Amino acid sequence: NAGVTQTPKFQVLKTGQSMTLQCAQDMNHEYMSWYRQDPGMGLRLIHYSVGAGITDQGEVPNGYNVSRSTTEDFPLRLLSAAPSQTSVYFCASRGQGARGYTFGSGTRLTVV
């Protein structure tokens, strides 16, 4: 039981490049979310999903896409990276009836 696994742990991108941040959970959780953490701003919700095939926007969705084709995986795509997307990204999941999320260890992304 690995919990929530995020890959990669670190990434450096050039402006305009695209990439996908991976998130996988093995707890059969229905709810999954992506957050970004920036100094002094806490964690802000980017996108979330209430189940396979269902996604919705959070507080700061611009510049990011998501899809949820399986219960286990919830990848976050940056189509054209910008320096403003330099941040630490966290994926989280929550099971039905469980009111606290389990967080992954994060991906530190730098866009130069």
Added chain:
Amino acid sequence: AQSVTQLDSQVPVFEEAPVELRCNYSSSVSVYLFWYVQYPNQGLQLLLKYLSGSTLVKGINGFEAEFNKSQTSFHLRKPSVHISDTAEYFCAVSDYGGATNKLIFGTGTLLAVQP
């Protein structure tokens, strides 16, 4: 929509002293409340949560929090802190019974424990 306010960005305290980290929330519906802790260069760990019932909630590492509905607060307390408690603490709110149960965070409070 819900929101969370953590007014103190940093709280310095001496070892073995008591500490209170403040959290106020805003919501038009009933809520669940959480405190998470983040140690340097690590992910988030659930410290405690309030779902219903007793307004005094005990968590890990000797922390506790009290839900006050009239003051819309959920302050975190510890009677005696240790150096190892140095970390950033996040208060979070989720709507009760909502379709999404989105978890919304405050901006965090850095607890700096000094010897």
